[in-house]
Amino acid sequence: MQRKRRFEGVVMITQERCKGCTVCVEFCPVHVLSMSDAFNQKGYHFPELKDPEKCSGCDLCGMYCPDFAIYAFKREMKEAS
């Protein structure tokens, strides 16, 4: 779901760990994320990728996420796994 530039940012989300705090969404510098309407099992909304191609892989979302539910990394341009 991510798109290519020189580096592509890859974001990994573990929905079931998410507690819906929206911090990742708010502080992603390039607004890649948004909260989904769906609930996870605990009844929380979780983030999804709104603009995956914008992601720089800066991993700020990963550093912020209090629940270790999201993180990101940079990958040199190739096909997403």
Add this chain to the structure above:
Amino acid sequence: MQRKRRFEGVVMITQERCKGCTVCVEFCPVHVLSMSDAFNQKGYHFPELKDPEKCSGCDLCGMYCPDFAIYAFKREMKEAS
């Protein structure tokens, strides 16, 4: 035992409270005191007045004495009690 100037210094010594530390003797600014050769009941030497007439009644001896065994005061010149 004290002598007269404008003020006379009067020194009071409670021998039996003295523990012979010699602090009063050492720090009397005008060297009024000296340690006696005698022992008190606890086996301590205690101060006596070597030069009573020099005493200013400054009460430094009183402020120093850890055992509340000596103190002094100024008295206007009249007969010693």
Add this chain to the structure above:
Amino acid sequence: MAELLYQHAEPEAVLSGTHFMDGNHAACEGAIAAGCRFAAGYPITPSTEIVERFAERAPHVGAMFIQMEDEIASSICLQGAVWGGLKAMTVTSGPGFSLMMEHTGYAAMTETPCVFVDVQRAGPSTGLPTLPAQGDMLQCRFGSHGDYEAIALCPSSVQECFDFMIEAFNLAEAYRVPVFFMMDECVGHMTEKLVIPDAREISVLGRRFTKKPPEEFLPYAPGEDLVPEMVKAGDGYRFHVTGLTHDERGYPSTTLATQRQLVVRLIEKIQRNAPKIWKWEERNLQGAEVAVISYGISARVALKAIELAKQDGIQAGLFRLITVWPFPGQRIQELATRVRAIVVPELNLRGQVANEVERAVQGRCPVVPVGHPGGGVHDPQDIFHAIKEALS
């Protein structure tokens, strides 16, 4: 000797009426009704609601709450407040209670009337902070070094959290001892109907201040009931208080004679007055084959077991301890001659009260402790089985 002067509670401080409240809040209201006007505390689950409520109520009743830096500070700060003239308490749970052990002893030694509230949770150590136990019952008696006696009360309901908190303060004043108000998490967090009576129906014991002038007053000369009269700072008595062994003047004295005079009195003033202090409840003991001895929440669980026993054709009754220390051993000894067995359910495994029951019973009938590690209450079935077993 100063008589015991009971007064009414201060009407503006008493929330007379019917409430649906938990035990912790009720305990706070009890303290306020009893005249407690100072609390020093440090947060700890499951007790904190007591001081939280106190903090909220304090300005309205002319009281002060101070949150200290730790439990050690709390447990001595409140004693400073007592000597300043107020009634005071501190509130904690296991780990905090352990930290207070030096100062419970100081209160006993200096005869500082005050109340320590311990809302018991499961231990040892940090254990299960949110879950109940009755594992500190011997700690409040033996947790400080050296010899002393204390008073400990165990409420079983929200109403009793209120009522016996008043009793706790009154006993503290009457005997000049630290009184331990030994709740458990269940009782503390249980919500029930609470009826707070009119202030005029609440008897509050004032401090036993001396009427003697300073020249005639000896701070540690006991009255007939072995309790000395009290003074407070600022009234011109220029008295001395020390945790060292002290004579009647309150001055340190390192002689064995002083030690004997003082420490024996500290113990005797409780032991000799014990019958006046004891409180218990008996239920269905008339003609019972088995007596269940219990306290706090466990006593209510025991009632269910007694019901099960009845369904099974066994007559069992409840002896519910309200005063746990001093222990009403005499009464239990009597009881032991009338029943075929005694069963003692409590939320600890070392039979903290069961041991004392055994000692009192001295073999007159079998004593069956029903231990529990805490972290919950007994399954009534387990107590019921113990009842059956005890008879076989």
Add this chain to the structure above:
Amino acid sequence: MAELLYQHAEPEAVLSGTHFMDGNHAACEGAIAAGCRFAAGYPITPSTEIVERFAERAPHVGAMFIQMEDEIASSICLQGAVWGGLKAMTVTSGPGFSLMMEHTGYAAMTETPCVFVDVQRAGPSTGLPTLPAQGDMLQCRFGSHGDYEAIALCPSSVQECFDFMIEAFNLAEAYRVPVFFMMDECVGHMTEKLVIPDAREISVLGRRFTKKPPEEFLPYAPGEDLVPEMVKAGDGYRFHVTGLTHDERGYPSTTLATQRQLVVRLIEKIQRNAPKIWKWEERNLQGAEVAVISYGISARVALKAIELAKQDGIQAGLFRLITVWPFPGQRIQELATRVRAIVVPELNLRGQVANEVERAVQGRCPVVPVGHPGGGVHDPQDIFHAIKEALS
């Protein structure tokens, strides 16, 4: 399950030879011989000589002493050192011991093998700092909140301060419990001949380190004797230690089942192994009419009373407790069937051990406590009178 691996003491650390030494210094030498290489302490009379000597000896035996800011810090610092791999102790007396109560419980809960030395002085509170008592005997058993079991030893002579200190460390390692070395001021400050044997004659129990690799190791899975194997920080096990109720992995778990499994085991590991732990001395009990049960300095005073009794035609013998906790109730129960009475002199007024004797005896014979407020030792006459009285 790791076997118990005894080794010889480290020869360079053992001052083999004959000394004229006091009990405090001997206790320190015992600790060093036992392999104690870390002590954390805070000064308090009458115990301080133990750490003072340790501080002096430390650099010579590759040990470290740290004087902490208070007893609370000392009592947890030593546990850090244990988890870092060393054998460790702390040393205190009544007021300091009271401050350690939270951490004795932590040691029990986390199964941290360590030794707490309490040189008992007269209390309560500051009491008589330089004078003896045996008033903390129940404190070491019940002073921390919640349920746990501990081991407590009482030496009666300088030689025993050395010998049983080694035993204390060995027991701590064997059962992974805090062991309380309950001296009294008399024994601590008494100077006697001390024979320190050759290091090869001293058996020292090594830590029960696991041999399992990290993947297979469960830090709180008990062996057959209910004691789990141990690891230390830095060895790659990446284990977790908590004072919360924890499962076999060492992880917090708030279920009643975990609480039951853990706390029952903590208690059973001592109770079940008690016969292996018990140590006592019997003197002239063969055919005795009266057994005097005592410990520490009081046991030696009792000997004088027994002599007086003999002069009076009464056969009395001594049962001297060395292990006070776990209490050898079984043996005393037996004893109670063989003598006409039991007399229990101790330096406290609440019959801290006498109560336990009573409970064990269950009415089989009269038990006469001979209390004493501390601040001195018994007049042997008083014990002698109790012996006579017990027979009448």
Add this chain to the structure above:
Amino acid sequence: MDKRIEIRIAGFGGQGVILMGIILGKAWALFEGKEAAMTQSFGPEARGGACSAQVVLEEGKVLYPYTTQADILVAMSQEAYNVYASSLKPEGTLLIEEELVKLEKALPALRTFAIPATRLAEEAGRRMVTNIVMLGFLTATTGIVSKDAMKQAVESSVPKGTEALNLKAFEMGYTYGLERYVAN
């Protein structure tokens, strides 16, 4: 013990389970003038841990304050349902937050009432009032306590300033219950 109603309310921390117990007990004890005891168990978490309240309603004094077999179970989470379903009386009543609890199989003898309380609460304005929605629903479907008593209890138990919101939530749950299960 004569008439005795045992209710278990369970969910996770943050759902306001304990407050539900308090309000229910209070409605009965203060506003119906009878006797009630509410006991709770909760974990160390401020949020998210398992959490449950037991409410015992009696005409006279409540001696034994715990539920043995509940007459009513309110399950606010899957875990709560899994743990406590078996402790419900065979003829008992089950209330569930239907988006958070999936029943493995409908338990035959049970009366089961389901409500999307969280979603309704979000509609009402704040997720925090999920518990009050559920109480309204309980009042409508079980009828154990009068609506009036419950409303008084709600009003006197929620934080000052939130009464209106809570009463609205209560009504939403109540209406939902009436409409889905009672009215038709």
Add this chain to the structure above:
Amino acid sequence: MDKRIEIRIAGFGGQGVILMGIILGKAWALFEGKEAAMTQSFGPEARGGACSAQVVLEEGKVLYPYTTQADILVAMSQEAYNVYASSLKPEGTLLIEEELVKLEKALPALRTFAIPATRLAEEAGRRMVTNIVMLGFLTATTGIVSKDAMKQAVESSVPKGTEALNLKAFEMGYTYGLERYVAN
């Protein structure tokens, strides 16, 4: 118990009373190869409080480590004398610091030996060695322990660097005893 010698040494803090007990016991236990127990009692004061040591010397193990009636009392202060004189055996031996202790009346049955130990110590160079002067004196007058054993005990018990001073003090006390009471 066969031969048993009970000694009480008493004075005030700072006089080195406990060390006297230790040295005496050590001389007997280590250098005479027998058994001894020394017990002490002292107050909170670093200096000046009442302070006493009890030394029990036996051939075999010392079971009861306290003195009942002392064979020897060493009184280093008036208070010590006042408190303990009565606990001396009728036929016992009394040693006193003669400038600090005044006997009310000479107790008839007692052997009494007096020495101005403090003054001698000041002469020896330091008031601190008063106790060792007294030990020398005790050795000379009572003869319970050999001079050799005592000297070894002194040497091995005093702070490093002060051995010479202490042995000198010991000799002074010893000589004083011999000259005043034994030699003539």
Add this chain to the structure above:
Amino acid sequence: MNSNDSTECTLPLNPVVPFLRTERMPHIWCPGCGIGTTVNCFARAVMDCGIPLDELAIVSGIGCTGRVAGYLKLDSFHTTHGRAIPFATGLKLSNPKLHVVVYSGDGDLAGIGGNHFIHAARRNLDLTVILVNNFTYAMTGGQATPTAPKESIETTAPYGVFEEPFNLPHLAASSGAVYVARWTAYHVVQTKKAILEALQKKGFSFVEILAPCPTIYLRRNRLGGAVEELKYYKEHCVIQNGADTKDVGIDLRHQDKVTIGKFLDIEKKEYYDAYQEHYAGLLKGGKQAVAGA
């Protein structure tokens, strides 16, 4: 791209995962709680500093922050309330090769644990102390800590705090710490860097991290949620490296700024080094003179 924990092994793992006891997830912290954020920073700092994980030990006291030790796959000790530092002292001194991190809350370290804090700083013991300051005793439901800002509402200060709070960087510096910094959960990059520096520093290093407690502190004070708090930090924090710690007290209600940054980074002999040096000199040629050496 969504995924569960079992990511294919070709993808890098969440960098915090090697540090986590994943079997204990989800953790007990609330939605938006800043503690988890600090753990991310910590994990990344440890990764970068190259300390072998087997030589890293973590010690916590009791509290929400105190739970950190239990979630980190290190030799980890969850001690008693306020006593992480003295436990860490014993651990470090008995096994000096260990890097010992103390990770706990404001109430734990500066309330009940204050004496250990100042004494360890005085000794300049080689510990890295990470203090998550959420201005409240969170785990017990929100009582006033010694850092609670004036006028904030806490359960034990229902009419607002009127006590003066501690300025912790100043207390640490005045007591003897050699490295003192304050950051916030908003400043994740700097926080990570500060932890990294603190880990590398010999001696008592102290990192205070202001972090949101949405459930208790923010809610009670009607300050919004985690997002609002982080935004507040973003907008009101002034980075002032090297600021005199005397001037960095926080007064959220009367000042419109919070000073953050690296305040102190000095050299001073560390306790264990001092110990070794001291004894090496004194007991030359003797036996092994130093514990654990």
Add this chain to the structure above:
Amino acid sequence: MNSNDSTECTLPLNPVVPFLRTERMPHIWCPGCGIGTTVNCFARAVMDCGIPLDELAIVSGIGCTGRVAGYLKLDSFHTTHGRAIPFATGLKLSNPKLHVVVYSGDGDLAGIGGNHFIHAARRNLDLTVILVNNFTYAMTGGQATPTAPKESIETTAPYGVFEEPFNLPHLAASSGAVYVARWTAYHVVQTKKAILEALQKKGFSFVEILAPCPTIYLRRNRLGGAVEELKYYKEHCVIQNGADTKDVGIDLRHQDKVTIGKFLDIEKKEYYDAYQEHYAGLLKGGKQAVAGA
């Protein structure tokens, strides 16, 4: 002129006598002990400041200095080791008209009592804290206190102290004290004046007095007796009023001076005043809102 206590009544009494429980003399302090000297200064300060003796309470911890309370004919409390300050806190707050003085030792107040010290200073509670610093736990025979100078010999540091000592004026000032001074038992006139000022100051005032302990500290360190120590202070102390407390650390072995003087004297709202103000505003028109008022 020699005399016993029963001086003829025409002569002025020893000014300390009205403060003394003379029936308890002689006290337990050793010959030359500086504690008694500080008591002289205290007595004279109290006389001058005009506080009625019935409204003056004194609280000590445990130690040689801790015995001060027991010798002073005031409402006097000999509490537990290290806990004088929290006891005094309760006393003061329950009975605000009292002037409460805490008088204790360096080990008591800065060792075991350190946490209470910093927290009371933080709160700026109206207490006068007099700390007699003799560099040792004297009463227990001379163990190293947190103020023990480097390289000094103590029983628990038989090879010399290697730990960094506290700079107590700095700790007090950094924690929030409003009056901070250090004098010595040599500087009796200034000590008296400092105590007087401290008594008159509203808020947490702190006076450290360096005082000789000849029996334990001086003897063990071969520093002579009381006279030598006082001479040392006479010769090596530099009076520097207003000095930055940061710079007044004592290092007797490596520096040849000790900085003394009045370091701090500032105005800041006192705890009880703040409390009254806070509640007066909040609960206007309500009931009596303040304890003891």
